[in-house]
Amino acid sequence: MKRPFQLNTHISAKYNQELEALKHSVLTMGGLLEQQMVNTLIAIEEKLPNLAERVSLNDAKIDGMEQQVEQECMRIIATRNPAASDLRLVMTVAKAANDLERIGDDIVRINRLVQSKGMPDSDFLLAGLLDIGNRIVSMMRGTLDAFARQDEKAAIIAHKQDSDIDRVYKKLLEQTAEEIKSNPEEIYMWMDVLWTVRSFERIGDRCKNICEYVFFLNSGTNRKKISMKKNLKRLLKNG
Amino acid sequence: MFKLFEREVIAVDELSLNQTGIDVRELSVEFDGKRVLNEINIRIPKHKITALIGQSGCGKTTLLSSFNRMNELNRRHKTTGEVWIDERNIYNKRENLAALRSRVGMVFQRPNPFPMSIYENVCFGLKIKGETSRRVLDDAVENALDQAALWEEVRDRLFDSALTLSGGQQQRLMIARALALSPEILLLDEPTSALDPLTTLHIEELISQLKKTCTIVIVTHNMQQAARVSDYAAFLHQGDLIEFADSDVLFTLPAKQQTEDYITGRYG
């Protein structure tokens, strides 16, 4: 069962506006986070602690937004008694906002690497971080795009990007382990790197969650039960 | 898998015959040559609360009234199809309507107490049935009022006019009046549409208590109410049964676009 999600068809125009604004707030949050991510990558590449600090400070804004979204969701549930697809939208928005807020926290953690003692001077590390970072940015973009358009195909494509990210993550882990083995005296510095890399990976996971919400939003089924591959096959067959 | 939330809801299409309270087969109703119900097939589960929802004029009340043949009060009506209650098609020619209606109680949208005392109102049906023993009547009145959660409020003024009661009390009196006949099935036609929200909640609570003893079918315009009280829900649209499912499904993940549009308040 699949049917296009229609937002603008409620009898109450105000309700339409409210749901539209709610959905839009997630996209706004996502856009801001994308910007944060891009800035973070610049800070890493150019080694700009000031920029990194600004990014960290910006996170408070995202926390505030998440709170607002949560309140709005509660208000809509209380006053509008949404049912079926409307209810799913509200729930999804609440959950997505939560995930986005966590992404923000992860970005702050990544920036800490640039800010504090400085990251180890290593080419492979820089290249690896930028690689995984760029992949993350692209995945975030794809996810938000899929969420905005309720596009299941786009969601699956974005969802699949996570496996690449995992691959890069694993490679980075291995290299980091090598580095620690060879320079045990720098272990504390590399531990920070480890956390940073982990944060990147976590962002990927959260993007994956949001992609899954797109399916929940559309079909109401919890997509974790169904393999994404099956979904993809089905979608390709249908469309 | 470990279950966090206990729910014992049998899916609609898995209902067996002896779990069925009312079995409607190919039921069509016409008023004045205009089709109001169009070949309805539905199995109303026994000892559950089933809500009928849909827009005004979609045939909810007609469907409800066909369960005790109240439609026949309108002279220009025509019913085809079958309604089976207790392994009997109530639309057979020799059906005793009075007996049927005492087994299938009905409560209407607006409380319509007779201009008699509370006591007389409750035992009206029993007296019609020919019950004369004062003791039996007294017991039945107390029982019915107790079941309808009204006994404590009116025990001291049983012989006052029923018209002195408040709206919510009157509606509970109407339920008591139907319960006095110990019906198997209780039909409620928008029983709370004229009442305030708190009184409505009282009546809803009362309804969910009653399903222990009767099969309950409720027509309501209030979606939240249908979602709150019902175990099953049927959505009707212009005389057709669009969807019938357990309420958990119908109000979270309806199978049909029309149902979805109706319950989320979209253009029909």
Add this chain to the structure above:
Amino acid sequence: MKRSLFEVKQSLTELASLLCITVIVSAFLGLVFFIGIQGLRYFLPASVHLVTITYPDQRVEKYYQPETVDKSSLLADINARLVQQYSDNPANLPLAEVVHTEDVIEIRTESGEVYYGTFERLTSDKNDNLTITMMDNLLLTVELLQSQLSDVQENQLMPIHRRLAGLTERNVDENVQLFRSLQGDFKRWQSYVTGVNERLSLFNIVIKDAEANDIIIPLSEISSLISPNSVTLFDKIVIFSERLINFLSEPPKQAATSGGVFPAIFGTVLMVILMAIVVSPFGIIAAIYLHEYAPENKTTLLIRIGVSNMAAVPSVVYGVFGLGFFVYTLGGSIDQLLYSEKLPSPTFGAPGLLWASLTMGLLTLPVVIVATEEGLSRVPKGQRQGSYALGATKLETITRVVIPMASPGILTGLILAIARAAGEVAPLILVGAVKFAPSLPVDGTFPFLHLERQFMHLGVFIYNGAFHSQIDANVASIMFASCMLLILIVFALNITAIVFRGRLRERYERSLL
């Protein structure tokens, strides 16, 4: 500009409606007051004036004139009449004079005659010249004699007469001992009665009328003696209530110029009760059939149209129908079947109470049907549904729920019908109401209620009175009094209907509001 035009229109509408209401209310009040004042004059003692008219030829005419108006307006009245009378011969215009004399007395006799005059003397069996102070004593004596007389008549003469009649019927020879002794007794008692009567005739009051002629009135005939020009307020009230009671409890006297209207009230009430007994089951059942059972087709529509047209048929047509169908056809057949021994004198084949009741029942049937249907349609659908839903059949629903709730309407219809029948005249003249009925339709002889008898009716009584005697002021006033009574009866019935309906509504129709 537009606004002011609108305001003008509005105030004009208000003014017009106010005017209409004023006209209606004043017409109604005028009717009630006119009838009421004219009617009350019958009960109030009028003051009596001595009118002296001196003609140019020295002829003098004197008479007593009872009038409620004062002296000067009475004089003006008389003068105006004289001027009109002598308009072609003004030179001979007589001179009128009105004197208010204190000592005039008014005597009403049992037979309804009224005498005015000044007291002259009282006579008794012993004395020919007694003063007014002896009046009470003499009256007591007269009363005693009268009671003796009626006692003898009832207890002695009547039984003897009956026994004699019985003997004659059995062809007993007149020379039988018993027969003779009875005849002797009879003669003896008769002579006793004659003696008492002779003695009674000596008790008289002598008054002088305006022309100073003696009028001798036997004391036994007097029903009231007052001096109208010197009564106190208290006396007036006493006289008023006495006359009112007499009016309500006595039969008419002197060809309906005085006395009371009791038989008419009795006849009206009895006829109306019989009519209600006839009309209510028919009307109510018909209305229930029409409203609850009749299929909605052309026949039903025709019946409905018929019923409403029945209400529009002029009442005299009902009278003619009643005479032709009930009296001649139905009554005639009953006489032939059951009372053939009395023919050709009719029993039921003549106008009478039963036929009048049936005719009036027919006449008021549409009122009852329409009002009942109205009441039935006021019963809300929810009540019927509720009853059906509890397993009641149609009959049970109608008898237990619908009729109690429709009872205000039914009752209204019935009382409207009664009010109408109480005031109807034309058909009653044809089917049984008469100007004067010698006996009431209810008495002590079997079968107590005599449906074949003719009866008196208040409306017919007024009609006859108004028709026959417009000249006599006293007759006019008894007619007005009867009118007032009729209006009061009809009002009382209507008010009863309203009050009763209100009560029933309170009880049964609160759920409608």
